[in-house]
Amino acid sequence: xxxEFPHLGKGHVPVLRLGDVLLVTLQGDLHDxxxxxLQQDIGETIARTRATGVVxxxxxxxxxxxxxGRVLAEIAAQARLLAARTVVAGMRPAVAITLVELGLTLxxxxxxxxxxxxMQLLARPGPDPRPGGTRPGSA
Amino acid sequence: MRTAExxxxxxxxxxxxxxxxxxxxxxxxxxxxxxxxxxxxxxVTAASELARNTLVHGGGGQMExxxxxxxxxxxxxxxxxxxxxxxxxxxxxxxxxxxxxxGLGLGLGGARRLVHEFAIDSRPGAGTTVTxxxxxxxxxxxxxxx
Ligand SMILES: Nc1ncnc2c1ncn2[C@@H]1O[C@H](COP(=O)(O)OP(=O)(O)O)[C@@H](O)[C@H]1O
Ligand SMILES: [Mg+2]
Numbered sequence: 001x002x003x004e005f006p007h008l009g010k011g012h013v014p015v016l017r018l019g020d021v022l023l024v025t026l027q028g029d030l031h032d033x034x035x036x037x038l039q040q041d042i043g044e045t046i047a048r049t050r051a052t053g054v055v056x057x058x059x060x061x062x063x064x065x066x067x068x069g070r071v072l073a074e075i076a077a078q079a080r081l082l083a084a085r086t087v088v089a090g091m092r093p094a095v096a097i098t099l100v101e102l103g104l105t106l107x108x109x110x111x112x113x114x115x116x117x118x119m120q121l122l123a124r125p126g127p128d129p130r131p132g133g134t135r136p137g138s139a
Numbered sequence: 140m141r142t143a144e145x146x147x148x149x150x151x152x153x154x155x156x157x158x159x160x161x162x163x164x165x166x167x168x169x170x171x172x173x174x175x176x177x178x179x180x181x182x183v184t185a186a187s188e189l190a191r192n193t194l195v196h197g198g199g200g201q202m203e204x205x206x207x208x209x210x211x212x213x214x215x216x217x218x219x220x221x222x223x224x225x226x227x228x229x230x231x232x233x234x235x236x237x238x239x240x241x242g243l244g245l246g247l248g249g250a251r252r253l254v255h256e257f258a259i260d261s262r263p264g265a266g267t268t269v270t271x272x273x274x275x276x277x278x279x280x281x282x283x284x285x
Contacts, residue, residue, distance in 0.1 A: 065188055103245045
């Protein structure tokens, strides 16, 4: 792996559009300002494209601290105000264990094990699925 | 036998970019000392929280990293120090949700849960040092093939 150095400079995370869904893939270690820039980019892209869903793939992210966790939660909250649903996909088990111990359980954040599952979740019509797990009959 | 090579270091914490270097260093040092994936992730996350506190609340400082041993165990000790305002009430500061800034107030209490040993030395007006130790709870590296 060419993982010798963190990606220096203000990185930029592309926001891809797949039909009504925006797909964002986070990789490696993120600079704080890159995460904040992404939050702004997603908001603007939702407004411009009328996207109804956002999938954030974090399978390539090794560390989610309270800063990045808060940015993810704020992206979801902001998307909700713009009438879009957000699903965070592919969180690594070690990251999930760490977040629980950190005390950051992100109750408002919808998650899926993979990007495909996130897409399926968003393809279902209806209201924002219950955070923390969909249950039949709970809608 | 693996040594402290690449583990002993003193890194500045003066900018957002330095936080990335801190995480990178701790990730590599922990891997060298034989930390498993989960323990390494916990330690890097704790380091990220503490380094951000050094930067944001302490006005900048440094992280010192050292290998520690106890019997057959190897561990990593990280000391985050600054000459900032200090913490007047450490107990209250450790409780979840307590913040004097715009953070979530989870960093200090969360970091304490993520490591094996945790100590705060803080003097109002003189600065803060938070020292943590985590142990690699398995042999430092697989035995070499003969
Ligand atoms: N190095 C430090 N110097 C001075 N105050 C600190 C330091 N680290 C933490 N604190 C204080 O402890 C509080 C809680 O820290 P933390 O749990 O990391 O939450 P947050 O950083 O989100 O505010 C901070 O708001 C700050 O008042
Ligand atoms: Mg903090």
